[in-house]
Amino acid sequence: MSQILSVWIEEGCITCDACQETCPEVFSVTDDTCFIIADVRTDGKFDQNEGQATIKVEIGTELADDIVDAAEGCPVEVIKFTTGESTDAPVEEAAPAVEVVAEEVEEKDDSAIEIPASLLEGNRDLMILFGSQSGNCEDLAATTAKIAEQVSLNATVVDMAEADLATIASQKRVMIICSTWGEGEMPDNAQALWDAAIGAGAPSFSGVNFNVCALGDTSYDQYCESGKNWDDQFEAMGASRVATRVDCDVDYEPAWKLWLPEALGALASIDSSGTMQQEYVSAFIEILSPKKKSAGAVAASGIEQPDIEVSLSIFRYNPLMAESGRDTYDVTVPGHASLQDVLVMLKETQDGSLTFRTSSGAGSNPLCGLSVNGNLVLADCVRMIDLMAGAGEPAKIRIEPLPGHQILKDLYVSTKALDVSRERAKPWLRTIDRVGANTPQGTVIGVMSSTKATALHAMNDLVSDHLLHSLSETVPHNPSYLGPAVLNRLWVKVNDPRISKDCKEEMREILQGTDGVWAESDLGVMARFGRMGQRASQNYNDCRSELLRAHRFAGKSGRHVKWFCKTVKSSGTLNETILAAQTMGPIGAIANLPATLRMALGFTRTGGPMVRDLQGWIAPGKMPPIINKSVHDHHEVVALFNEFDKRF
Numbered sequence: 239m240s241q242i243l244s245v246w247i248e249e250g251c252i253t254c255d256a257c258q259e260t261c262p263e264v265f266s267v268t269d270d271t272c273f274i275i276a277d278v279r280t281d282g283k284f285d286q287n288e289g290q291a292t293i294k295v296e297i298g299t300e301l302a303d304d305i306v307d308a309a310e311g312c313p314v315e316v317i318k319f320t321t322g323e324s325t326d327a328p329v330e331e332a333a334p335a336v337e338v339v340a341e342e343v344e345e346k347d348d349s350a351i352e353i354p355a356s357l358l359e360g361n362r363d364l365m366i367l368f369g370s371q372s373g374n375c376e377d378l379a380a381t382t383a384k385i386a387e388q389v390s391l392n393a394t395v396v397d398m399a400e401a402d403l404a405t406i407a408s409q410k411r412v413m414i415i416c417s418t419w420g421e422g423e424m425p426d427n428a429q430a431l432w433d434a435a436i437g438a439g440a441p442s443f444s445g446v447n448f449n450v451c452a453l454g455d456t457s458y459d460q461y462c463e464s465g466k467n468w469d470d471q472f473e474a475m476g477a478s479r480v481a482t483r484v485d486c487d488v489d490y491e492p493a494w495k496l497w498l499p500e501a502l503g504a505l506a507s508i509d510s511s512g513t514m515q516q517e518y519v520s521a522f523i524e525i526l527s528p529k530k531k532s533a534g535a536v537a538a539s540g541i542e543q544p545d546i547e548v549s550l551s552i553f554r555y556n557p558l559m560a561e562s563g564r565d566t567y568d569v570t571v572p573g574h575a576s577l578q579d580v581l582v583m584l585k586e587t588q589d590g591s592l593t594f595r596t597s598s599g600a601g602s603n604p605l606c607g608l609s610v611n612g613n614l615v616l617a618d619c620v621r622m623i624d625l626m627a628g629a630g631e632p633a634k635i636r637i638e639p640l641p642g643h644q645i646l647k648d649l650y651v652s653t654k655a656l657d658v659s660r661e662r663a664k665p666w667l668r669t670i671d672r673v674g675a676n677t678p679q680g681t682v683i684g685v686m687s688s689t690k691a692t693a694l695h696a697m698n699d700l701v702s703d704h705l706l707h708s709l710s711e712t713v714p715h716n717p718s719y720l721g722p723a724v725l726n727r728l729w730v731k732v733n734d735p736r737i738s739k740d741c742k743e744e745m746r747e748i749l750q751g752t753d754g755v756w757a758e759s760d761l762g763v764m765a766r767f768g769r770m771g772q773r774a775s776q777n778y779n780d781c782r783s784e785l786l787r788a789h790r791f792a793g794k795s796g797r798h799v800k801w802f803c804k805t806v807k808s809s810g811t812l813n814e815t816i817l818a819a820q821t822m823g824p825i826g827a828i829a830n831l832p833a834t835l836r837m838a839l840g841f842t843r844t845g846g847p848m849v850r851d852l853q854g855w856i857a858p859g860k861m862p863p864i865i866n867k868s869v870h871d872h873h874e875v876v877a878l879f880n881e882f883d884k885r886f
């Protein structure tokens with residue numbers, strides 16, 4: 239089993255708390271940054287662990303998945319770690335031959351061609367030369383150097399201002415990452431080296447294998463001119479180009495990312511004598527390529543759908559600048575691709591900074607919910623073809639983060655509000671002593687009737703707490719309201735026969751309280767969100783009915799419901815006149831004389847002819863809205879009030 243050897247935090251933490259929420263045993267977020275907790279480290283320090291000290295074996299093994307989740311969930315991708323094979327031996331002895339950097343943790347199938355150990359021995363130096371004015375190329379060079387470790391290259395990042403031609407000429411592997419400035423000019427730090435390279439007396443680069451990553455901006459006439467110049471010049475000086483140059487526009491990261499496996503793979507295939515071992519290039523590329531959760535993988539399942547042309551309008555939020563807006567991409571994607579496949583594809587090819595939660599399998603991570611054209615979906619479960627209904631012609635899809643949760647970056651939301659509600663309500667089981675039964679294995683288990691167990695399971699069939707929390711119209715406007723996810727869990731627990739009496743009472747009080755089930759403004763909205771919404775609103779209605787009964791129809795709402803039910807019971811339909819008279823009572827009837835007169839004269843609307851409305855001229859008075867409808871169950875009455883009267 240793979241284990242984490244060390245974990246550290248690079249510069250740029252935005253103290254969003256996400257990692258601490260995911261793995262509090264390892265990450266602790268301070269006011270300024272995130273620390274790796276002393277207890278889990280072999281050096282016992284409490285800091286960002288920039289020195290990359292190892293973590294304890296048991297932590298690296300038991301919490302490996304949580305650490306990976308935290309790293310993947312970090313919106314600014316500053317959590318890094320190394321992995322290796324788990325072993326009982328101390329960590330120091332378990333150091334792997336090839337370390338894996340956090341972003342590239344997917345399993346690789348490099349079994350097809352085995353790379354000989356001899357190729358990984360001897361000189362494995364790689365010089366990464368950068369020419370940079372504002373730091374982009376320098377950053378890319380540093381990241382490239384780390385990734386190069388995956389293919390056992392010892393990379394050294396060299397500022398062109400400090401490089402000399404003789405040293406370059408002695409290298410076997412060189413990568414150039416250079417931007418263009420002015421009007422097609424070298425960045426300042428590259429100018430002297432360039433002048434020397436094109437000057438008389440420049441050495442031969444005949445033993446050098448190289449490739450070039452050029453950064454630029456297509457809005458300039460001389461696009462990526464410096465990179466092109468270096469590419470030509472190295473060749474002119476006798477160096478061998480391995481992998482074609484990549485020209486990267488302003489949003490340079492996706493293009494660089496796509497190019498890197500091929501470029502590093504080629505350089506890694508050069509043996510210590512400087513000879514290219516072509517047959518191993520693909521094996522190195524395989525190691526360096528992140529395994530795609532691509533549409534192709536979905537196609538393999540055999541459920542293919544035709545391609546779809548769609549315009550995706552994606553919500554963006556940059557927490558560093560506190561700026562929000564939308565990005566629009568016109569794409570053609572397979573209809574069977576999941577929404578998550580498409581977002582991953584956009585991140586890899588268009589904008590590496592796009593941030594969202596992912597899931598490793600259909601529905602396995604309920605946190606990857608998104609709002610698509612106002613509907614809440616799990617991004618890894620929903621196919622693009624299924625999103626086309628209501629997307630219009632040409633198809634347009636608006637993708638937004640889950641409502642009701644705090645947005646950390648782009649489509650990535652915090653689960654904190656829900657966690658706080660959960661912490662307040664404590665919707666977990668505190669049991670009574672129960673009758674047990676002996677199993678054939680000799681262990682004792684609690685018993686529950688299968689009917690009850692089935693009913694509880696049905697009530698609890700709610701897919702995702704985070705989606706459910708977002709279904710509510712009230713949550714975004716009432717921060718103290720506990721929300722449907724927590725309240726549904728409470729209601730299920732109240733119905734669980736294993737719960738203790740005290741616990742049940744406590745939960746009922748929370749359900750009945752100001753932040754409980756009565757605070758939800760409109761169950762109709764919830765019920766429109768498919769099976770989960772219907773289940774949740776049914777739970778609300780059942781819970782409200784039960785609470786009304788338990789509190790003997792006390793309070794304004796209780797009184798209405800009580801008489802509502804009585805009128806329905808006696809007439810089969812709702813009679814608003816009786817309802818109004820009964821709920822107003824004698825004093826209310828005198829105080830509202832015009833309305834009482836209308837009722838006494840039979841002017842109220844009970845489905846009669848329209849002309850009756852005109853009788854209001856004779857006896858004016860404000861009547862409650864009419865509801866003239868057959869109802870069968872008490873909870874339907876409550877639902878009618880929700881729909882028409884907005885009293886609950």
Ligand SMILES: Cc1cc2nc3c(=O)[nH]c(=O)nc-3n(C[C@H](O)[C@H](O)[C@H](O)COP(=O)(O)O)c2cc1C
Nearest residue numbers: 370371372373374375417418422454455458461462
């Ligand atoms: C003043 C200025 C001049 C630029 N001139 C060019 C140019 O002539 N050709 C080009 O392709 N890009 C040009 N660029 C774009 C840069 O090469 C690009 O922003 C690059 O990512 C900068 O990388 P660096 O931070 O490593 O220098 C220019 C940018 C600026 C700000």
Ligand code: SF4
Nearest residue numbers: 251252254255257312
């Ligand atoms: S998830 Fe990333 S940005 Fe957020 S606190 Fe942790 S390290 Fe910092």
